[in-house]
Amino acid sequence: MAYNEDAVLSKLSALTETHESIATTAQWIMFxxxxxxxxxxxxxxxxxxxxxxxxxxxxxxxxxxxxQSKARNKEDFLQAFSPFIADATALSYKGASSDIxxxxxxxxxxxxxxxxxxxxxxxxxxxxxxxxxxxxxxGPMFGSTSLSSPAATVPPELAPLVTSQQxxxxxxxxxxxxxTTANSDYSKLMDPAHAPPQAPVYAARLNGLLKNxxxxxxxxxxxxxxxxxxxxxxxxxxxxxxxALEAExxxxxxxxxxxxxxxxxxxxxxxxxxxxxxxNAQEPATGEExxxxxxxxxxxxxxxxxxxTPPHVQxxxxxxxxxxxxxxxxxxxxxxxxxxxxxxxxxxxxxxxYESVPTREAKKRKIDETxxxxxxxxxxxxxxxxxxxxxx
Numbered sequence: 336m337a338y339n340e341d342a343v344l345s346k347l348s349a350l351t352e353t354h355e356s357i358a359t360t361a362q363w364i365m366f367x368x369x370x371x372x373x374x375x376x377x378x379x380x381x382x383x384x385x386x387x388x389x390x391x392x393x394x395x396x397x398x399x400x401x402x403q404s405k406a407r408n409k410e411d412f413l414q415a416f417s418p419f420i421a422d423a424t425a426l427s428y429k430g431a432s433s434d435i436x437x438x439x440x441x442x443x444x445x446x447x448x449x450x451x452x453x454x455x456x457x458x459x460x461x462x463x464x465x466x467x468x469x470x471x472x473x474g475p476m477f478g479s480t481s482l483s484s485p486a487a488t489v490p491p492e493l494a495p496l497v498t499s500q501q502x503x504x505x506x507x508x509x510x511x512x513x514x515t516t517a518n519s520d521y522s523k524l525m526d527p528a529h530a531p532p533q534a535p536v537y538a539a540r541l542n543g544l545l546k547n548x549x550x551x552x553x554x555x556x557x558x559x560x561x562x563x564x565x566x567x568x569x570x571x572x573x574x575x576x577x578x579a580l581e582a583e584x585x586x587x588x589x590x591x592x593x594x595x596x597x598x599x600x601x602x603x604x605x606x607x608x609x610x611x612x613x614x615n616a617q618e619p620a621t622g623e624e625x626x627x628x629x630x631x632x633x634x635x636x637x638x639x640x641x642x643x644t645p646p647h648v649q650x651x652x653x654x655x656x657x658x659x660x661x662x663x664x665x666x667x668x669x670x671x672x673x674x675x676x677x678x679x680x681x682x683x684x685x686x687x688x689y690e691s692v693p694t695r696e697a698k699k700r701k702i703d704e705t706x707x708x709x710x711x712x713x714x715x716x717x718x719x720x721x722x723x724x725x726x727x
Contacts, residue, residue: 338367338370340373340377343364343373343374343377343378344377344381346360346363346364347360347377347378347381347393347396348381350392350393350396351392352391352392352395357392357395357396357399358399360396361396361399361400361403364396364400364412365400365403365404365409365412368404368409368411368412369411369536369539369540369543370539371411371412371414371415371543372415372543372546372547373546374412374415375412375415375416375419378393378396378397379419379422379423381393382423382426382427383426387427387430387431387432387435388431388432388435390426390427390431391427391431391435391438391439393423393427394423394424394427394439394442395442397416397420397423398442398445398446400412400416401413401416401446401451401452402445402449402451405449405451411543413451413452414516414519414520414543414547415543416452417452417453417456417512417515417516418509418512418513418516418550418554420452420456420460421456421459421460421463421508421509421512422463422509424439424443424460424463424464425460425463425464425466425467427439428463428464428467429467439464440464443457443460443461443464446460447461453512453515455508455511455512455515456512459508459511459512462508492572495568496565496568496569496572499561499564499565499568500565502561502564502565503558503561503562503565506554506557506558506561507558509554509557509558510551510554510555510557510558513547513550513551513553513554514551514554514555516547516550516551517544517547517548517550517551520540520543520544520547521544521548524537524540524541524544
């Protein structure tokens with residue numbers, strides 16, 4: 336069958352999961368290896384159109400072709416698949432069942448063990464699959480390896496930046512692979528030290544080199560575009576933060592001015608309050624308490640409290656039997672000094688008063704043995720008994 340676009344699409348549509356179908360299609364594709372770039376382009380287009388279960392067959396076909404090319408030291412398909420294999424594998428892996436994902440993982444592990452693709456291509460494949468696993472497990476936290484859902488894990492202001500950075504990361508991976516392929520082909524075909532192949536082969540390879548250079552150019556353009564978007568988002572955020580900073584600084588100055596004005600007004604009011612008080616209220620005498628004052632500066636009258644000191648005895652002469660209290664005079668005949676304390680005088684007066692108070696013992700009359708009872712008509716025997724009791 337002659338090589339053309341319809342023939343390639345027909346072969347890809349008839350592909351099944353059996354080893355025979357995959358091996359036969361791979362042999363036919365490798366036979367037309369000079370059309371490697373076009374074949375890979377059609378392969379990627381067909382893979383995007385297929386449902387998830389059938390994309391695994393396309394990965395199996397790419398695996399067969401690349402491994403056979405590696406074993407035969409044919410770099411055409413290795414270079415053609417390298418820029419797109421990471422995206423194709425991630426597309427097949429995303430949304431697939433666990434069984435299909437495990438099969439894809441085994442294929443990727445085989446590529447790494449046998450070093451089918453360059454190391455940067457293999458790392459890109461692993462990174463894409465890791466991002467998908469992280470997103471499926473509940474979404475990454477801010478600062479983790481994957482940032483596939485930034486809006487739910489970072490502040491809304493930073494979401495555009497994270498999205499732009501994700502696009503830059505993916506573009507940089509594609510760019511690195513495309514540049515590696517394009518530079519390698521260019522060195523092989525344009526280096527004067529290498530002998531050019533036959534003209535038809537040389538023309539076909541130059542045609543493939545042009546496509547690789549175009550792919551690299553497109554990757555560079557996409558990377559530049561994403562970086563410009565990130566820079567614009569950063570500048571917009573920076574400008575908004577500068578405006579917010581200026582507004583906050585102005586608010587800080589206004590608050591400082593208001594605070595100073597309030598402090599000055601408070602001091603003026605306090606000085607006016609102090610200046611309105613009487614002079615004696617401002618400087619109380621030593622040992623005396625300052626009289627309390629109301630909020631308007633007027634003194635508050637002290638409450639009337641009953642004195643705790645008992646009244647002077649001289650004010651109550653009839654306290655005991657209406658008899659005046661006689662003050663004791665000192666034994667030396669001298670009067671109390673005028674400077675004596677009133678408390679001592681009171682105690683002395685109280686003592687003399689208690690001596691003059693008649694008691695029950697003082698009212699008892701002591702009858703002498705020789706004293707005769709007055710004749711009041713008492714019987715002699717009774718008088719004798721009374722006398723004996725009084726002398727007992």
